[in-house]
Amino acid sequence: MSGHGHEHGAGDHSGHSHGVSADADRRWLGLALGLITVFMAAEVAVGIVAGSLALLSDAAHMLTDAASIVLALIAMRLAARPARGGFTYGLKRAEILSAQANGLTLFLLGGWLAYEAVRRLIAPPQVEGGLMLATALTGIVVNVAATYCISKANRTSLNVEGAYQHVLNDLFAFIGTAIAALVVVLTGFERADPIATLVVVALMAKAAYGLLRDSGRIFLEAAPADVDPDALGDRLVARPGVVEVHDLHVWQITSGQAALSAHVLVEPGGDCHAVRRDLEEVLRHDYRITHTTLQVDHAPEQVLQVALPGDRSTADDAAHCDAPHGPVHREEPHHH
Structure with missing residues (x-):
């Protein structure tokens, strides 16, 4: 499954070899x-x-x-x-x-x-x-x-x-x-x-x-100083097959060891496992975050529809989670 950050500060900017025991x-x-x-x-x-x-x-x-x-x-x-x-x-x-x-x-x-x-x-x-x-x-x-x-x-x-x-x-x-x-x-x-x-x-x-x-x-579980969680969420939702990302948390366990968890909705019929592997690779390669927990589900059909004014059921379903923490990152309609 997902990698568990055993890479202490892998890819640090510090000058010495990572083999310093x-x-x-x-x-x-x-x-x-x-x-x-x-x-x-x-x-x-x-x-x-x-x-x-x-x-x-x-x-x-x-x-x-x-x-x-x-x-x-x-x-x-x-x-x-x-x-x-x-x-x-x-x-x-x-x-x-x-x-x-x-x-x-x-x-x-x-x-x-x-x-x-x-x-x-x-x-x-x-x-x-x-x-x-x-x-x-x-x-x-x-x-x-x-x-x-x-x-x-x-x-x-x-x-x-x-x-x-x-x-x-x-x-x-x-x-x-x-x-x-x-x-x-x-x-x-x-x-x-x-x-x-x-x-x-x-x-x-x-x-x-x-x-x-x-x-x-x-x-205080703040995001690592070099990571902007909003930009990170937008980056993840722009990946192929991803419709929405919410409950995105990124924090540090100790210096040089970040962890991330998020709820990811994939387009109906999409391959959840392939999307998860893709997102994990993006996080590992671009952000050096190897300790990730991604809950990946198919998006309900309603999330993809534009809610009509007065049509309550669609809007309610779109919320998906009872109380999402933080901003909900949605795929922009013009993404292909």
Whole structure:
């Protein structure tokens, strides 16, 4: 019957081979986690000694990086479990939950850092510029390495993308901190430290918004961002033998895995199975949707007739379903 989307993100636009195994993904994430954890511990100590909020904010940021990678790893484990019991899709959405948690932690951390930075703008404390600069430069190196590790994993997964956004933002944070430290060393302008923090907060908010928006779309069963359901319905109804398409639903189970269901009416005497195969091929080839459930029936004769004014029975029959969800796509009369 219909194919069941085992092609994880088949035909992704991502640059790497589709043979990247989940094990390799886990290894790369694990490596990034190790790098970050070791450096973070050192950075907290230096941040306290140097009295630098930018350093402490980077360390706090790295803590959420580490947490985001741990979350991503746990979610990968859960998502790989086979479907059974009440979870007919398996736990694939665990990855989307993880992406949402990552977005939320970025937001909350950003709020706290913004508050601290504004406090320090008003009354700047003493900052050890030299220590701050050395640590920030080391941080840049560590984060470039961690970012590289995560970029090797499959970023078409919103889950991995969440961890990646955390670490990438951290890299920007360290660059900002290094510049601020340089300013402190050269000019003694200590407000450079909280200003650098505020720039980072803006970047964090942007990344958090993107993650929350994308994961929210999946939770609300919205169509994949690159699919317009109306255009898709019109496309299907234009295929040979198709008279009407309604109850068309298209949604995402997890990133890169879309599913579709629809009720299709075929002209009387048409070959339902041939039409279904044709529609499945269109969906697979043009939309990369392989998990499809199509209910294909012959259209009642009345749907094909034009209802006369006052002729209720024909119009009632034309509705076919009690309460079709969404628009009903009908074949235009001029189609042949």
